Amino acid sequence: MTTNFKTCMFGGFDREDVIKFIEQFSKESQEKIAALEQENASLKSGNEQMESALRTLHAQVKEQQAETSLAEELRRQIAALTERAESLQNERDALKANADEYAYLKEHIAEIEINAHRRSEEFRAEAMAQLRKCVAQQRAWCQEQRRQLAAMHEDALVKLRSAEQSVIDADYAGFDEMLDSLQAIEDTLQ
Numbered sequence: 001m002t003t004n005f006k007t008c009m010f011g012g013f014d015r016e017d018v019i020k021f022i023e024q025f026s027k028e029s030q031e032k033i034a035a036l037e038q039e040n041a042s043l044k045s046g047n048e049q050m051e052s053a054l055r056t057l058h059a060q061v062k063e064q065q066a067e068t069s070l071a072e073e074l075r076r077q078i079a080a081l082t083e084r085a086e087s088l089q090n091e092r093d094a095l096k097a098n099a100d101e102y103a104y105l106k107e108h109i110a111e112i113e114i115n116a117h118r119r120s121e122e123f124r125a126e127a128m129a130q131l132r133k134c135v136a137q138q139r140a141w142c143q144e145q146r147r148q149l150a151a152m153h154e155d156a157l158v159k160l161r162s163a164e165q166s167v168i169d170a171d172y173a174g175f176d177e178m179l180d181s182l183q184a185i186e187d188t189l190q
Contacts, residue, residue: 029102035097
């Protein structure tokens with residue numbers, strides 16, 4: 001079974017794709033194991049039946065030793081059953097090896113999932129730590145900018161008050177004298 005996993009924004013594989021793959025693989029493995037176990041049970045039952053038949057044939061051979069043609073036929077049957085039993089035994093052994101391999105793969109996939117989960121938790125913790133650091137830096141920057149703005153505001157207020165006082169303290173006497181001089185010139189012109 002092959003699959004292509006989607007990748008996540010922060011690297012690695014999409015966790016849900018990996019979990020779906022593992023679940024699918026686990027389900028297929030369980031089905032295969034169940035089928036193999038059922039076939040194994042069937043083979044065992046057949047083997048027991050054949051062994052039972054073999055014992056029966058041996059008993060008949062002992063009872064029918066006088067009849068050589070029947071004894072020869074029974075020997076052939078015994079040989080065929082023995083060969084079939086050995087074949088079934090070999091088949092069962094091969095199926096057991098497959099079942100063992102499936103069990104190993106299941107454990108290996110579970111280990112991969114655990115490692116992926118651990119790595120994602122480590123990445124999350126690291127990202128949270130970096131985010132906290134950025135928040136602290138921005139908080140410090142905001143406080144510094146606020147302090148500087150407050151100082152600029154205070155400085156501007158001081159300059160504004162000083163300018164206001166200069167306007168209040170301005171000497172308007174020169175304007176009055178000029179107006180009087182202009183009036184005198186205008187009067188002489190008439």
